[in-house]
Amino acid sequence: MSIIILQLSQNAQHTYTxxxxxxxxxxIPVALVSIFLVDYIKKKSYYLSLGFALLICAVCSFSxxxxxxxxxxxxxxxxxxxxxxxxxxxxxxxxKNTTDTxxxxxxxxxxxxxxxxxxxxxxxxxxxxxxSSDYQxxxxxxxxxxxIISLWSAVQFIKHHRRHNNxxxxxxxxxxxxxxxxxxxxxxxxxxxxxxIIFAEQIFNSWLPTFYKKSLNSSxxxxxxxxxxxxxxxxxxxxxxxxxxxxxxxxxxFFASLVSGIILIISAYFISQENDIGAKILMFIFPFIGxxxxxxxxxxxxxxxxxxxxxxxxxxxxxxxxxxxxxGSIGSISTAYIFQKNLEHYYLLFASIPLILILVISSFxxxxxxxx
Numbered sequence: 572m573s574i575i576i577l578q579l580s581q582n583a584q585h586t587y588t589x590x591x592x593x594x595x596x597x598x599i600p601v602a603l604v605s606i607f608l609v610d611y612i613k614k615k616s617y618y619l620s621l622g623f624a625l626l627i628c629a630v631c632s633f634s635x636x637x638x639x640x641x642x643x644x645x646x647x648x649x650x651x652x653x654x655x656x657x658x659x660x661x662x663x664x665x666x667k668n669t670t671d672t673x674x675x676x677x678x679x680x681x682x683x684x685x686x687x688x689x690x691x692x693x694x695x696x697x698x699x700x701x702x703s704s705d706y707q708x709x710x711x712x713x714x715x716x717x718x719i720i721s722l723w724s725a726v727q728f729i730k731h732h733r734r735h736n737n738x739x740x741x742x743x744x745x746x747x748x749x750x751x752x753x754x755x756x757x758x759x760x761x762x763x764x765x766x767x768i769i770f771a772e773q774i775f776n777s778w779l780p781t782f783y784k785k786s787l788n789s790s791x792x793x794x795x796x797x798x799x800x801x802x803x804x805x806x807x808x809x810x811x812x813x814x815x816x817x818x819x820x821x822x823x824x825f826f827a828s829l830v831s832g833i834i835l836i837i838s839a840y841f842i843s844q845e846n847d848i849g850a851k852i853l854m855f856i857f858p859f860i861g862x863x864x865x866x867x868x869x870x871x872x873x874x875x876x877x878x879x880x881x882x883x884x885x886x887x888x889x890x891x892x893x894x895x896x897x898x899g900s901i902g903s904i905s906t907a908y909i910f911q912k913n914l915e916h917y918y919l920l921f922a923s924i925p926l927i928l929i930l931v932i933s934s935f936x937x938x939x940x941x942x943x
Contacts, residue, residue: 572593572648572776572777572903573778573779573780573781573798574694574695574698574710574780574798575590575593576591576593576778576780576781577780577781577784577791577794577795578702578710579641580781580785584641585641586911587781587911588904588907588908588911589907591903591904591905591906591907592904592907593644593645593648593903594773594777594899594900594902594903595900595903595904596644596646596648597649597651597655597899597900598652598897598900599652599896599900600649600650600652601653601655601656601659601892601893601896602656602897604653604657606890606893608656608657608660609886609888609889612657612661613664616732617664617665618661618728618729618731618735619728619732620657620661621657621658621661621662621728622724622725622726622727622728623657624653624654624655624657624661625654625658625722625725625728626721626722626725627650627653627654628717628721629718629719629721629722629725630650630718631647631650631651631714631718632714632715633714633718634647635647635711635714636709636711636714636715639711652896656892656896659888660888660892663876663888664888666679666680666683667876673821673874674816674817674821676873676876677812677816677821677869677870677873677874678813678816680872680873681809681813681816681869681870682809683869684809684865684868684869685806685813685865688802688803688805688809688861688865689802689803691776691798691799692799692800692802692803692806694716694717695796695802696795696796696799697713697716698710698795699791699792699793699795699796699799702791702792702795703791703792707791752886752887753890757875758875758887758890760932761871762890762894763894763932764871764929765868765891765894765895765898766894766895766897766898767898767925767929767932768868768871768895768925768929769898769899769902770898770899770925771902771922772864772899772902773898773899773902773903773906774902774903774905774906774918774921774922774925775801775860775861775864776798777902777903777906778903778906778907778910778918779794779797779798779801779858780794780797780798782918783854785910785915786843786915786916786918787851787853787854789854793854797854797857797858800861801858801860801861802861803858804858804860804861804862804865805862805864806861806865807862808828808861808862808866809865809866809869812824812865812869812870821871821874822870822874824866824870825866825867825870825871825874825933826930826933826934828863828864828865828866828867828870829863829867829926829929829933831863832860832864832867832926833923833927833930835856835857835859835863836860836919836922836923836926837920837923839853839856839857839860839919840919840920842856843919844916867929876888902925906918906921
């Protein structure tokens, strides 16, 4: 998303708000699939479903260089959203089925999310190199690397399914959408906090390169490197989390990361206001925010899902995906509006708002939970 926004925002035909809408086309299918297909995915087995999702991703990646119309990008993101949703349901469920304790769940979640961020780092570095070369007009072919990896992974998951075919539940009954989850105060609060985390992550993941290029006047190469190193530091943050979780509870790590992230963002805002030297310093230090943002999502997930009944885990995961999809879409569209109105100087202050809300709400919840 960040790569496409960065490249197309340089075309006068595309507005920032128009590009922000692309997030909606990715996230709404994610929400719908997570609600309506969760039981079907369980019946077909998680590994086979993962293989199917990756095949969709491979087809999309190989086709994007040849279909350049903006309407195709909307369809492209719908298909990517569907495959992402299927993958997320499967991965959450596999982790839940193969871990027993909260700490084991947290460690596995952090390692999985770390691998996710490492993938983002590699792809962003690839595109940064392409855009700084003599072949920058062929940047869309960079998605072929994603296509090759997706195709290879799909084959591995399908082979695993054929060899074992034992990840499918013995008896999976179709169930109606259980909206009673939304009447549970703890579940609703958890879902709201998760959506705020993704809201904040989307502000950085999709729009940080655009902020670097428009507000800090960096090159496309350096702008994409900012996104790559944001992912790299997120990778490090999640790896370090797996070490600290043996000594500290997930919520202690959560609060320490959250407060550190807020301090860094607000400090970065004031540094950027000083002068050109301050802006250059910001270019190098700001991606480090990924280190503090990274533990928030897996730690909160592990705290809540580790004690959630195994029979209901897939349904709860579908609601997590629904709320994170909405949070991501709203975050991207809101940020697009800031750039459209030439308010990018307030980008960092805007990014701190969801984190401050998370701190206030989760602190209150933690006190109430402790008193009970």
